[in-house]
Amino acid sequence: MSNRFDALPNRRAIIDRRVLADAIAALDPKVGDPALRAAVAGLLRQALADGRAEIAKRLDEHPSRGLEAASGQAFLIDQLLRLIFDFVTHSLYPINNPTAGERIVLVAVGGYGRGEMAPFSDVDIAFLTPWKQTGWTEQVIESMLYLLWDLGLKVGHSSRSLDEMVRMAKADLTIRTALLEGRYVWGDQALYDQAAERFDREVMAGTARTFVAEKLAERDARHRKMGDSRYVVEPNVKEGKGGLRDLHTLFWIGKYVHSVRSVAELVDAGLLTREELRRFQRAENFLWAVRCHLHALSGRGEDRLTFDVQREIAVKMRYADRPGKSAVERFMQHYFLTAKQVGDVTGLFLAHLDEQHAARGRRFGLPAIMRRAPKKLEGFVLDRGRLALPSEDFFQEDPVRLIQIFALADEQGLEIHPLAMRAASRDARRIDNGVRRDRRANAFFMDVLTSPRDPETVLRWMNEASVFGRFVPDFGRVVAQMQFDMYHHYTVDEHTVRAIGLLSKIEKGALETDHPLATAIMDQIVSRRVLYVAVLLHDIAKGRAGDHSVLGAEVALKLCPRFGMTPAETETVAWLVRRHLLMSATAFKRDLSDFKTVLDFVQAVQSPERLRLLLVLTVVDIRAVGPGVWNGWKRQLLSDLYDAAEEVLRLGHKQRGRGERVVAKQAELRRLLGWTDEAFDALVRRLPESYWIAESVDVLERNAKQVAEADVPLSIAAQVYPARDATLVTVYASDHPGLFYRIAGAIHLAGASIIDARIHTTRDGMALDNFLVQDQRGGPFDGEDRLQRIVRTIEDALANRNRLNERLQARPLAKIRAEAFSIEPVVLIDNKASNRYTVIEVNARDRPALLNALAYALFQSKVTIHSAHIATYGERAVDTFYITDLIGDKIDGALRLQALETRLLDAAAGRESELEAA
Structure with a gap:
């Protein structure tokens, strides 16, 4: 040997x-x-x-x-x-x-x-x-x-x-x-x-067939465990989809079936061509290099390529920054392209194995596909139920067929034979500008994209064969394009294809429980194909120097006419791409009870059809980011914004003014409580108009009962709030400066995260503050023990029994992975976003007790917080505060605004404020 x-x-x-x-x-x-x-x-x-x-x-x-x-x-x-x-x-x-x-x-x-x-x-x-x-x-x-x-x-x-x-x-x-x-x-x-x-x-x-079936089943189970995508942004180099274990599986199968002793012998066995062998060996060499660097940097047997080591490995493997794309993003794009190569080689290997061992109507190790033969195959042929080519030069004769085969597969509900996929990958380079401008090719592509059947699967096939990126070169630029952050779970192309799949499912009503509003308004959308194209293009300009929304709109203006869209459709797609983050930014970072927020949003949207399109685009964009990102709180905020904007667009904002909204809520609450007129009127007199505007009726009811039952100066209630996928914590206490930052610190100490806060002061000097909190997984902070803990911790903090600052400083940092990212804090102060308040938005790296630090800085600055809105995007936190000075006016004056900004920047960065030290 x-x-x-x-x-x-x-x-x-x-x-x-x-x-x-x-x-x-x-x-x-x-x-x-x-x-x-x-x-x-x-x-x-x-x-x-x-x-x-x-x-x-x-x-x-x-x-x-x-x-x-x-x-x-x-x-x-x-x-x-x-x-x-x-x-x-x-x-x-x-x-x-x-x-x-x-x-x-x-x-x-x-x-x-x-x-x-x-x-x-x-x-x-x-x-x-x-x-x-x-x-x-x-x-x-x-x-x-x-x-x-x-x-x-x-x-x-x-x-x-x-x-x-x-x-x-x-x-x-x-x-x-x-x-x-x-x-x-x-x-x-x-x-x-x-x-x-x-x-x-x-x-x-005599056990080869059984072994192959078991190994393929084992591989599928492993993929599901690892996220079932080769485009997960923190991949497992060994076990993940497109990783080393997939290559090992091919070798095991070849060794078991043909007794090969080396990968090179797979060529002699007819399971790989020489070109496929070269791709196998290149992928194997690259993945082994990454794994060895990973072990060396980690100092242990670590196979997960986490954010904190990606940058270091990129440096070690000598990747360099390029305009619009950092070294680590270039390295990870190479990684994902390699993982894609592994997938391609796997499909071809199994096709060769299938050809060698398939009996009539049966595929080796896999169930047969037996369907009634379709009538129109447009020159393509069937091979055991899969769409195949009549000859090796079939695509070369007419390159438009490279798009047509996918449209036909979608229309007829057929799989594409792996050897046809190999030919498509080989001949994809024949897609030139002539093919891209061809009306038939663009019609075939639009048929796939807007298919009422399963566009996600077929578009993924197109992407695997490199046909997608060749036909839409702008999409080709984001294939395997990583987004180096903790928010996005997938590469840009995988995120986009998943979003299209989610849109298709919503249209079919398959996700009505999770997305009732989006499902309901799909039937009202007139511009159906505008929506599908907008989802395709919303992130098309990621990885370029500049704002990807603005650059993406420019791409849309160029591509949509080629796809056969009218000027009106093109304009709408470009608007959606340019403003695709508008609705989520408004819903998650602004106070929706401030009517100017809604009016400014409507001013940008301008039409009910755009509002419907933007809502659905926003939903699928967020949901396709990754598991655990979508929740009931986000659904509620988007629904509230949609309903408020739709009412303004339909009736005009003067149809139901502020006073009418307050009266309507009070009447509904009076009915729900069943109190005497005297008791209810006394409650109304105690609470300011802003309170009635800010809170929903179900929260008003909970608050009213708590206030009525309070027989001590301090009352704290914590109860699960299923409608918001969160827990509502209400603090009713004597109002005093610093109340908010103490409560925020206590909630963090109890192990919860604040996602929204509304701060109210009654006319007789009591604070009535509502906090929505979640656990670290983004769900309700539930369980009787945990609810009692949050109540006790707030009580101790307000009584100054638990040395809040010392305990916060002693608490270990929970999000160590976020330290892999360099985020310079930014403070944005806006006096135009609200008629009543100064709006402050703080962007910073997320860390435990960040909200407490920012709230303490505002307390030091002698301002009153009226509401706080907390959004997190992986390692990035965006905390927005609606504030006034102590007499209820907006904050103005350049020196005071500058001092406020300095304190907040210091708090966001976790350093002692120079103003405080002075």
């Missing part, structure tokens, strides 16, 4: 086994076993450190040689194991005349058996004996393991007889896969050959 490490350059610089063997032999054998073991362990420990250092140095010098680094690690472990084996069997437990049962062989299994290891990979080994272990073999195995542990290695080991090996490999897919990659390391060669022969004959023979 040829040595798989032959290609490894200058191996003795990594470890020289002969020199080490001589050094071990030179040790004094009379010192006794413990001292001798310790001396040997010291020599080997130094050799391990030196070998790792040499491999790391080579990787630093040639940072993209991943396979060489992985092979070097396995070679280093091989030599150490051989030295340990020889030392234990010759020096510690020598045996002159071994019996037939006193034989042992050391086998590398799993990834180590393949000859590939990252710096902190487990050392997976198997000790094989002919029959049941003897006393001697037990001593050898135990001594070897102790020495390996002394070296600090993490060892995965098994000790089995040949019969046990066969029995367990038959019963357990994981064991069978590990042994499939078994490789002789040291010991009894004849015993290894016997084990290999029995594994082939008794375990593998």
